[in-house]
Amino acid sequence: xxxxxxxIGAGPAGLALACALAGSGLRVTLLERAPExxxxxxAFDGREIALTHRSQAILRDLGAWGRIPAAETAPLRxxxxxxxxxxxxxxxxxxxxxxxxxRLVPNQLIRRALFEAAATTEARLVAGRAVTGLALAPQGARxxxxxxxxxxxxxxxxxxxRFSEARRLAGIGAAMLDFGRTMIVAxxxxxxxxxxxxxxxxxxxxxxxxxxxxxxxxxxxxTLPPAEAAAAMAMTPEAFGAEVTRRYAARLGAMIxxxxxxxxxxxxxxxxxxxxxxxxLLGDAAVGMHPVTAHGFNFGLSGAEIxxxxxxxxxxxxxxxxxxxxxxxxxxxxxxxFLATNAVARLYSxxxxxxxxxxxxxxxxxxxxxxxxxxxxGRLMDAAPGHSRGHIGAELK
Numbered sequence: 001x002x003x004x005x006x007x008i009g010a011g012p013a014g015l016a017l018a019c020a021l022a023g024s025g026l027r028v029t030l031l032e033r034a035p036e037x038x039x040x041x042x043a044f045d046g047r048e049i050a051l052t053h054r055s056q057a058i059l060r061d062l063g064a065w066g067r068i069p070a071a072e073t074a075p076l077r078x079x080x081x082x083x084x085x086x087x088x089x090x091x092x093x094x095x096x097x098x099x100x101x102x103r104l105v106p107n108q109l110i111r112r113a114l115f116e117a118a119a120t121t122e123a124r125l126v127a128g129r130a131v132t133g134l135a136l137a138p139q140g141a142r143x144x145x146x147x148x149x150x151x152x153x154x155x156x157x158x159x160x161x162r163f164s165e166a167r168r169l170a171g172i173g174a175a176m177l178d179f180g181r182t183m184i185v186a187x188x189x190x191x192x193x194x195x196x197x198x199x200x201x202x203x204x205x206x207x208x209x210x211x212x213x214x215x216x217x218x219x220x221x222x223t224l225p226p227a228e229a230a231a232a233m234a235m236t237p238e239a240f241g242a243e244v245t246r247r248y249a250a251r252l253g254a255m256i257x258x259x260x261x262x263x264x265x266x267x268x269x270x271x272x273x274x275x276x277x278x279x280x281l282l283g284d285a286a287v288g289m290h291p292v293t294a295h296g297f298n299f300g301l302s303g304a305e306i307x308x309x310x311x312x313x314x315x316x317x318x319x320x321x322x323x324x325x326x327x328x329x330x331x332x333x334x335x336x337x338f339l340a341t342n343a344v345a346r347l348y349s350x351x352x353x354x355x356x357x358x359x360x361x362x363x364x365x366x367x368x369x370x371x372x373x374x375x376x377x378g379r380l381m382d383a384a385p386g387h388s389r390g391h392i393g394a395e396l397k
Contacts, residue, residue, distance in 0.1 A: 004154050004317055005017075005029070005153060005317050006029050006141070006155070007030050007031065007157045008143070008160050008166045009030075009031075009158065010032035010034075010039050011160075011284075012297065012300055013282045014030060014032075014160075014282065015114035017307060019064065019121060026317055027122070027124075028121070028123040029151060030123055031131060031143065032125065033127075033128070033130040033146075034127065036125065036127035036128065044106065044259070045108060046259075046261065047262070048104045049107050050297075051105055051110075055297070055301045058304075058305055059113070059114075064110070064117040065113070067113035067117065069109070074213045075104075076100050076104055077196030078196065078197045079093075079198040080197060080198075080199055081201075082199065100196070104212070126145070129147060132144050134166060134170055136278045137278070141155070141278040156279050159284075161283075162268075164284075167271060172272055175269065176267060177290075178265070178267045180266075182224060182225070182265055183221060184223075184233060184263050185219060185221050185222075185261070186244075186260065187217060187259040188255040189255065190217070190218060190255045191254050192251070194210065198210065198212055201248070205225070207222075207223040208222050208223070218252065222244065223266065226265075229263055232261075237256075241257045267288070269288035270334075271287070277320070283304075284296065286330065286334075287334045295341070299330075302333065310323070
Protein backbone atom coordinates (compact mmCIF):
# COMPACT_ATOMS: atom_id res chain seq x y z
CA UNK A 1 0.00 0.00 0.00
CA UNK A 2 1.58 3.26 -1.16
CA UNK A 3 0.50 6.72 0.02
CA UNK A 4 1.92 10.22 0.38
CA UNK A 5 0.66 10.97 3.91
CA UNK A 6 -0.21 8.21 6.36
CA UNK A 7 -2.19 9.46 9.37
CA ILE A 8 -2.23 7.08 12.32
CA GLY A 9 -5.45 7.69 14.22
CA ALA A 10 -8.83 8.72 12.83
CA GLY A 11 -9.83 10.81 15.83
CA PRO A 12 -10.65 14.53 15.54
CA ALA A 13 -7.08 15.70 14.88
CA GLY A 14 -6.35 13.01 12.30
CA LEU A 15 -9.65 13.52 10.51
CA ALA A 16 -9.16 17.30 10.56
CA LEU A 17 -5.76 16.93 8.89
CA ALA A 18 -7.22 14.63 6.23
CA CYS A 19 -9.93 17.22 5.51
CA ALA A 20 -7.38 20.05 5.43
CA LEU A 21 -5.36 18.21 2.78
CA ALA A 22 -8.35 17.74 0.47
CA GLY A 23 -7.65 18.96 -3.04
CA SER A 24 -3.88 19.05 -2.48
CA GLY A 25 -3.25 16.24 -4.94
CA LEU A 26 -1.64 14.16 -2.21
CA ARG A 27 -2.69 10.59 -1.48
CA VAL A 28 -3.84 10.55 2.15
CA THR A 29 -4.48 7.36 4.11
CA LEU A 30 -6.00 7.18 7.59
CA LEU A 31 -4.92 4.17 9.66
CA GLU A 32 -7.26 3.42 12.58
CA ARG A 33 -7.31 0.45 14.95
CA ALA A 34 -11.02 0.85 15.79
CA PRO A 35 -13.64 -0.54 13.38
CA GLU A 36 -15.12 1.87 10.85
CA UNK A 37 -18.58 1.70 12.44
CA UNK A 38 -17.18 3.07 15.70
CA UNK A 39 -15.68 6.06 13.88
CA UNK A 40 -18.67 6.74 11.67
CA UNK A 41 -21.13 6.73 14.60
CA UNK A 42 -19.11 7.48 17.74
CA ALA A 43 -20.76 6.57 21.01
CA PHE A 44 -21.61 9.25 23.58
CA ASP A 45 -18.59 9.55 25.87
CA GLY A 46 -19.79 12.26 28.26
CA ARG A 47 -17.36 14.90 27.08
CA GLU A 48 -18.59 18.37 26.09
CA ILE A 49 -15.99 20.32 24.13
CA ALA A 50 -15.65 24.08 24.62
CA LEU A 51 -14.86 25.23 21.09
CA THR A 52 -13.25 28.61 20.57
CA HIS A 53 -14.41 30.85 17.74
CA ARG A 54 -11.21 29.96 15.89
CA SER A 55 -11.97 26.24 16.20
CA GLN A 56 -15.48 26.82 14.91
CA ALA A 57 -13.99 28.66 11.94
CA ILE A 58 -11.56 25.80 11.27
CA LEU A 59 -14.39 23.26 11.38
CA ARG A 60 -16.40 25.48 9.05
CA ASP A 61 -13.51 25.64 6.58
CA LEU A 62 -13.17 21.85 6.73
CA GLY A 63 -16.85 21.34 5.92
CA ALA A 64 -17.63 19.89 9.36
CA TRP A 65 -19.29 22.70 11.32
CA GLY A 66 -22.45 22.70 9.21
CA ARG A 67 -22.84 18.97 9.90
CA ILE A 68 -23.29 19.57 13.63
CA PRO A 69 -26.95 20.33 14.51
CA ALA A 70 -27.06 23.88 15.87
CA ALA A 71 -29.65 22.81 18.45
CA GLU A 72 -27.07 20.43 19.94
CA THR A 73 -24.60 23.23 20.71
CA ALA A 74 -24.83 25.56 23.69
CA PRO A 75 -23.37 29.07 24.14
CA LEU A 76 -20.79 29.60 26.86
CA ARG A 77 -21.63 33.16 27.92
CA UNK A 78 -19.44 33.50 30.98
CA UNK A 79 -17.05 31.45 33.12
CA UNK A 80 -16.16 31.85 36.75
CA UNK A 81 -13.71 30.23 39.14
CA UNK A 82 -14.53 29.70 42.82
CA UNK A 83 -12.19 28.74 45.63
CA UNK A 84 -13.58 26.92 48.65
CA UNK A 85 -16.02 28.95 50.71
CA UNK A 86 -14.66 32.32 49.55
CA UNK A 87 -17.35 34.74 48.31
CA UNK A 88 -14.93 36.05 45.68
CA UNK A 89 -15.01 34.66 42.16
CA UNK A 90 -12.71 35.11 39.19
CA UNK A 91 -15.01 35.92 36.26
CA UNK A 92 -14.33 35.72 32.53
CA UNK A 93 -16.80 37.31 30.16
CA UNK A 94 -16.53 38.23 26.47
CA UNK A 95 -15.38 41.68 25.52
CA UNK A 96 -18.31 42.49 23.26
CA UNK A 97 -21.92 42.44 24.40
CA UNK A 98 -23.86 39.44 23.25
CA UNK A 99 -20.91 37.42 21.95
CA UNK A 100 -20.32 34.18 23.89
CA UNK A 101 -16.88 32.99 24.91
CA UNK A 102 -17.38 29.89 22.81
CA ARG A 103 -19.80 27.00 22.26
CA LEU A 104 -20.12 23.69 24.05
CA VAL A 105 -20.49 20.77 21.65
CA PRO A 106 -20.77 17.05 22.44
CA ASN A 107 -17.52 15.33 21.53
CA GLN A 108 -19.16 12.53 19.55
CA LEU A 109 -20.98 15.02 17.29
CA ILE A 110 -17.70 16.72 16.36
CA ARG A 111 -16.12 13.35 15.62
CA ARG A 112 -19.06 12.27 13.47
CA ALA A 113 -19.06 15.58 11.56
CA LEU A 114 -15.35 15.31 10.82
CA PHE A 115 -15.77 11.71 9.68
CA GLU A 116 -18.55 12.73 7.31
CA ALA A 117 -16.47 15.63 6.00
CA ALA A 118 -13.43 13.38 5.50
CA ALA A 119 -15.61 10.87 3.62
CA THR A 120 -16.21 13.51 0.94
CA THR A 121 -12.46 13.87 0.28
CA GLU A 122 -10.01 11.62 -1.55
CA ALA A 123 -8.63 10.28 1.75
CA ARG A 124 -8.61 6.50 2.18
CA LEU A 125 -9.57 4.87 5.48
CA VAL A 126 -8.04 1.60 6.64
CA ALA A 127 -9.92 0.73 9.84
CA GLY A 128 -9.90 -2.16 12.29
CA ARG A 129 -6.14 -2.72 12.12
CA ALA A 130 -3.53 -1.59 14.61
CA VAL A 131 -0.07 -0.31 13.71
CA THR A 132 2.58 -2.78 14.86
CA GLY A 133 5.75 -1.35 13.34
CA LEU A 134 7.27 1.87 12.06
CA ALA A 135 10.48 2.51 10.12
CA LEU A 136 11.59 6.06 9.25
CA ALA A 137 14.27 6.71 6.65
CA PRO A 138 15.47 9.78 4.72
CA GLN A 139 13.72 8.61 1.56
CA GLY A 140 10.41 7.58 3.14
CA ALA A 141 8.61 5.68 5.87
CA ARG A 142 7.15 2.21 6.29
CA UNK A 143 4.20 1.46 8.56
CA UNK A 144 3.45 -2.17 9.38
CA UNK A 145 -0.16 -3.05 10.13
CA UNK A 146 -1.65 -5.86 12.12
CA UNK A 147 -1.68 -8.87 9.80
CA UNK A 148 1.62 -7.91 8.17
CA UNK A 149 0.60 -5.47 5.45
CA UNK A 150 3.03 -2.58 4.96
CA UNK A 151 2.12 0.97 3.98
CA UNK A 152 4.85 3.16 2.50
CA UNK A 153 4.55 6.93 2.86
CA UNK A 154 6.52 10.12 2.37
CA UNK A 155 5.19 11.39 5.71
CA UNK A 156 3.70 9.64 8.74
CA UNK A 157 1.59 11.69 11.16
CA UNK A 158 0.74 10.15 14.54
CA UNK A 159 -2.56 11.34 16.03
CA UNK A 160 -3.28 8.30 18.17
CA UNK A 161 -3.84 9.69 21.71
CA ARG A 162 -1.65 11.02 24.51
CA PHE A 163 -0.48 7.45 25.15
CA SER A 164 0.65 7.22 21.51
CA GLU A 165 2.17 3.90 20.51
CA ALA A 166 3.33 5.41 17.21
CA ARG A 167 5.23 8.09 19.15
CA ARG A 168 7.03 5.36 21.07
CA LEU A 169 7.79 3.41 17.88
CA ALA A 170 9.31 6.60 16.45
CA GLY A 171 11.62 6.84 19.46
CA ILE A 172 10.14 10.08 20.76
CA GLY A 173 9.56 10.38 24.47
CA ALA A 174 7.05 12.55 26.28
CA ALA A 175 6.76 14.28 29.62
CA MET A 176 3.86 12.48 31.31
CA LEU A 177 2.24 14.04 34.36
CA ASP A 178 -0.18 11.83 36.27
CA PHE A 179 -2.27 14.02 38.58
CA GLY A 180 -3.45 11.02 40.60
CA ARG A 181 -7.08 11.97 40.02
CA THR A 182 -10.02 10.58 38.08
CA MET A 183 -12.43 12.79 36.17
CA ILE A 184 -16.09 11.78 36.04
CA VAL A 185 -18.27 13.41 33.40
CA ALA A 186 -22.05 13.14 33.14
CA UNK A 187 -25.10 15.16 32.20
CA UNK A 188 -27.39 16.31 34.98
CA UNK A 189 -30.75 18.08 34.99
CA UNK A 190 -31.27 20.70 37.68
CA UNK A 191 -33.94 23.00 39.11
CA UNK A 192 -32.33 26.45 38.83
CA UNK A 193 -31.22 28.08 35.53
CA UNK A 194 -27.49 28.26 34.81
CA UNK A 195 -27.63 31.41 32.67
CA UNK A 196 -25.04 30.04 30.27
CA UNK A 197 -22.34 30.36 32.95
CA UNK A 198 -19.65 27.72 33.38
CA UNK A 199 -18.37 27.32 36.92
CA UNK A 200 -15.16 25.71 38.14
CA UNK A 201 -15.21 25.27 41.92
CA UNK A 202 -12.07 24.17 43.71
CA UNK A 203 -13.08 22.76 47.07
CA UNK A 204 -11.38 20.69 49.74
CA UNK A 205 -10.59 17.28 48.24
CA UNK A 206 -12.47 17.86 45.00
CA UNK A 207 -12.82 19.97 41.90
CA UNK A 208 -16.26 20.25 40.37
CA UNK A 209 -17.16 22.05 37.16
CA UNK A 210 -20.58 22.73 35.69
CA UNK A 211 -20.75 23.33 31.95
CA UNK A 212 -24.02 24.90 30.76
CA UNK A 213 -25.97 22.95 28.15
CA UNK A 214 -29.30 23.84 26.59
CA UNK A 215 -32.26 24.10 28.93
CA UNK A 216 -31.99 23.25 32.62
CA UNK A 217 -29.15 20.86 31.91
CA UNK A 218 -25.41 20.90 32.63
CA UNK A 219 -22.44 18.65 32.20
CA UNK A 220 -20.82 17.94 35.55
CA UNK A 221 -17.07 17.37 35.58
CA UNK A 222 -16.17 15.93 38.97
CA THR A 223 -12.50 15.35 39.77
CA LEU A 224 -11.74 13.07 42.72
CA PRO A 225 -9.10 10.73 44.11
CA PRO A 226 -9.45 7.34 42.37
CA ALA A 227 -11.10 5.51 45.29
CA GLU A 228 -13.76 8.21 45.73
CA ALA A 229 -14.32 8.30 41.98
CA ALA A 230 -14.84 4.55 41.88
CA ALA A 231 -17.39 4.83 44.68
CA ALA A 232 -19.23 7.61 42.81
CA MET A 233 -19.30 5.55 39.63
CA ALA A 234 -20.84 2.62 41.55
CA MET A 235 -23.70 4.69 43.00
CA THR A 236 -27.25 4.28 41.80
CA PRO A 237 -28.40 7.09 39.46
CA GLU A 238 -30.51 8.56 42.27
CA ALA A 239 -27.64 8.47 44.75
CA PHE A 240 -25.25 10.01 42.22
CA GLY A 241 -27.62 12.89 41.55
CA ALA A 242 -27.92 13.52 45.27
CA GLU A 243 -24.13 13.31 45.66
CA VAL A 244 -23.50 15.89 42.94
CA THR A 245 -26.15 18.15 44.49
CA ARG A 246 -24.36 17.89 47.84
CA ARG A 247 -20.90 18.44 46.40
CA TYR A 248 -22.09 21.48 44.46
CA ALA A 249 -23.83 22.85 47.56
CA ALA A 250 -27.20 22.84 45.75
CA ARG A 251 -26.21 25.98 43.81
CA LEU A 252 -28.47 24.86 40.96
CA GLY A 253 -31.01 23.13 43.15
CA ALA A 254 -31.56 19.38 43.18
CA MET A 255 -29.82 17.48 40.39
CA ILE A 256 -30.84 14.31 38.57
CA UNK A 257 -28.53 12.14 36.48
CA UNK A 258 -29.67 12.51 32.88
CA UNK A 259 -27.47 9.98 31.11
CA UNK A 260 -24.48 7.74 31.46
CA UNK A 261 -21.39 8.36 33.56
CA UNK A 262 -17.86 8.19 32.18
CA UNK A 263 -14.54 8.13 34.07
CA UNK A 264 -11.13 9.18 32.74
CA UNK A 265 -7.71 9.23 34.45
CA UNK A 266 -6.15 12.69 34.59
CA UNK A 267 -2.80 12.42 32.81
CA UNK A 268 -1.15 15.23 30.85
CA UNK A 269 1.45 14.62 28.15
CA UNK A 270 3.86 16.77 26.17
CA UNK A 271 6.09 15.20 23.51
CA UNK A 272 9.82 15.92 23.67
CA UNK A 273 9.72 16.60 19.93
CA UNK A 274 6.79 17.28 17.60
CA UNK A 275 8.55 16.15 14.43
CA UNK A 276 11.39 14.02 13.15
CA UNK A 277 12.54 12.40 9.94
CA UNK A 278 9.42 11.78 7.82
CA UNK A 279 7.33 11.95 10.98
CA UNK A 280 5.12 14.42 12.88
CA LEU A 281 2.95 14.33 16.00
CA LEU A 282 -0.52 15.85 16.11
CA GLY A 283 -3.37 16.21 18.61
CA ASP A 284 -3.00 14.53 21.98
CA ALA A 285 0.01 12.59 20.70
CA ALA A 286 1.83 15.94 20.68
CA VAL A 287 0.04 17.76 23.52
CA GLY A 288 -2.35 16.07 25.94
CA MET A 289 -3.72 18.83 28.15
CA HIS A 290 -5.24 18.79 31.62
CA PRO A 291 -8.90 19.79 31.00
CA VAL A 292 -8.96 22.70 33.46
CA THR A 293 -8.53 25.22 30.61
CA ALA A 294 -10.17 23.03 27.93
CA HIS A 295 -7.58 23.87 25.29
CA GLY A 296 -6.54 20.35 24.32
CA PHE A 297 -9.16 19.76 21.63
CA ASN A 298 -8.69 23.25 20.21
CA PHE A 299 -4.92 22.74 20.05
CA GLY A 300 -5.53 19.59 18.01
CA LEU A 301 -7.54 21.53 15.43
CA SER A 302 -5.13 24.45 15.24
CA GLY A 303 -2.20 22.03 14.98
CA ALA A 304 -3.86 20.29 12.03
CA GLU A 305 -4.34 23.67 10.35
CA ILE A 306 -0.67 24.57 10.78
CA UNK A 307 0.63 21.18 9.66
CA UNK A 308 -1.60 21.09 6.58
CA UNK A 309 -0.37 24.53 5.57
CA UNK A 310 3.25 23.39 5.78
CA UNK A 311 2.57 20.13 3.92
CA UNK A 312 0.92 22.06 1.09
CA UNK A 313 3.84 24.50 0.78
CA UNK A 314 6.29 22.14 -0.95
CA UNK A 315 6.52 19.25 -3.36
CA UNK A 316 7.60 16.85 -0.60
CA UNK A 317 5.10 16.53 2.29
CA UNK A 318 7.81 15.06 4.51
CA UNK A 319 10.40 17.77 3.89
CA UNK A 320 12.25 18.49 7.12
CA UNK A 321 12.04 22.27 6.71
CA UNK A 322 8.24 22.26 6.71
CA UNK A 323 8.05 19.84 9.63
CA UNK A 324 10.46 22.04 11.58
CA UNK A 325 8.31 25.12 10.94
CA UNK A 326 5.23 23.22 12.09
CA UNK A 327 6.94 21.96 15.23
CA UNK A 328 8.25 25.42 16.10
CA UNK A 329 4.90 27.13 15.59
CA UNK A 330 2.88 24.49 17.44
CA UNK A 331 5.29 24.37 20.37
CA UNK A 332 5.23 28.15 20.64
CA UNK A 333 1.44 28.12 20.70
CA UNK A 334 1.05 25.28 23.20
CA UNK A 335 3.97 25.17 25.65
CA UNK A 336 3.22 28.34 27.67
CA UNK A 337 -0.39 27.31 28.30
CA PHE A 338 0.58 23.68 28.94
CA LEU A 339 2.98 24.75 31.70
CA ALA A 340 0.56 27.31 33.13
CA THR A 341 -2.32 24.82 33.11
CA ASN A 342 -0.28 22.22 34.96
CA ALA A 343 0.80 24.80 37.53
CA VAL A 344 -2.82 25.82 38.11
CA ALA A 345 -3.96 22.20 38.32
CA ARG A 346 -1.28 21.38 40.88
CA LEU A 347 -2.02 24.47 42.93
CA TYR A 348 -5.75 23.86 43.05
CA SER A 349 -5.47 20.14 43.80
CA UNK A 350 -3.15 20.79 46.75
CA UNK A 351 -5.14 21.03 49.98
CA UNK A 352 -2.23 22.08 52.19
CA UNK A 353 -2.55 25.45 53.91
CA UNK A 354 0.09 27.34 51.84
CA UNK A 355 -1.56 26.29 48.58
CA UNK A 356 -5.02 27.26 49.85
CA UNK A 357 -3.72 30.72 50.77
CA UNK A 358 -1.98 31.14 47.41
CA UNK A 359 -5.05 30.32 45.35
CA UNK A 360 -7.26 32.49 47.54
CA UNK A 361 -4.86 35.38 46.90
CA UNK A 362 -4.82 34.67 43.16
CA UNK A 363 -8.61 34.64 42.84
CA UNK A 364 -8.93 37.63 45.14
CA UNK A 365 -6.50 39.65 43.07
CA UNK A 366 -8.21 38.68 39.84
CA UNK A 367 -11.68 39.40 41.19
CA UNK A 368 -10.78 42.88 42.40
CA UNK A 369 -8.25 44.03 39.79
CA UNK A 370 -9.82 44.65 36.42
CA UNK A 371 -6.47 44.92 34.53
CA UNK A 372 -5.38 41.50 35.78
CA UNK A 373 -8.74 40.01 34.87
CA UNK A 374 -8.54 41.52 31.39
CA UNK A 375 -5.02 40.13 30.98
CA UNK A 376 -6.23 36.63 31.81
CA UNK A 377 -9.17 36.97 29.42
CA GLY A 378 -6.76 38.24 26.75
CA ARG A 379 -4.63 35.12 27.18
CA LEU A 380 -7.68 32.91 26.87
CA MET A 381 -9.03 34.73 23.78
CA ASP A 382 -7.98 32.77 20.72
CA ALA A 383 -7.28 34.97 17.70
CA ALA A 384 -7.28 33.19 14.37
CA PRO A 385 -4.75 34.19 11.71
CA GLY A 386 -6.41 34.36 8.33
CA HIS A 387 -9.96 34.51 9.69
CA SER A 388 -12.29 37.42 10.14
CA ARG A 389 -12.53 39.56 13.23
CA GLY A 390 -15.55 37.60 14.37
CA HIS A 391 -13.53 34.41 14.62
CA ILE A 392 -12.08 35.01 18.04
CA GLY A 393 -13.16 33.60 21.36
CA ALA A 394 -12.18 31.95 24.60
CA GLU A 395 -12.88 28.82 26.57
CA LEU A 396 -12.86 27.65 30.14
CA LYS A 397 -13.81 24.36 31.64
